[in-house]
Amino acid sequence: MRRAVLILLFPAAALADPALECSGASSQVEIGSCVAQMEERVNAALEESFGFAMQTAAELDGVTGRTEAQPALEAAQTAWVGYRDAQCAAVGASFGGGSGTGIAITSCRVNLGRTRVDELLRFAD
Structure with missing residues (x-):
């Protein structure tokens, strides 16, 4: 069910360069707009999947009586955002x-x- 929701948010079709997925775009402005729309969909999928993962972490913490899974996942997500931003800045x-x-x-x-x-x-x- 969770995967079905996310598949609707963005097609898993091409893991190629997103700019190449903008087949109808004929200028840099159009390609830029196309990849920006992709980023919006990916960000929505990130929010959804992070919510699912946090729910699972909360359930795990509840079952084990510990409070480790949620803080660990939050720390991982924060670190990932920092990595993504630095990596993409380097690409730029x-x-x-x-x-x-x-x-x-x-x-x-x-x-x-x-x-x-x-x-x-x-x-x-």
Whole structure:
């Protein structure tokens, strides 16, 4: 059920460069808009999957009588956000300020976000 909800938020189809998934886009402005919309969907999927994982962590903490799973997951998510931001900034820097910098950064965030959704869903199962 949880995976079905997330599949609707973004297609698992292509794990290629998100910019290449914007088949109808013919300019950098259109590609930028397309990948920005992808990022919005991925962010929604991240929120959902993190919520599922937190629910699972809460259940685990309740069963075990400990309070470790939720704080650990929160710390991991915070660390992941820092990694994503730094990694995608590095990708952007590799473009030397060129016109494709924003698309590259957003595409990086989409790719890393998709991977994180999968990780969170594995935790939630």
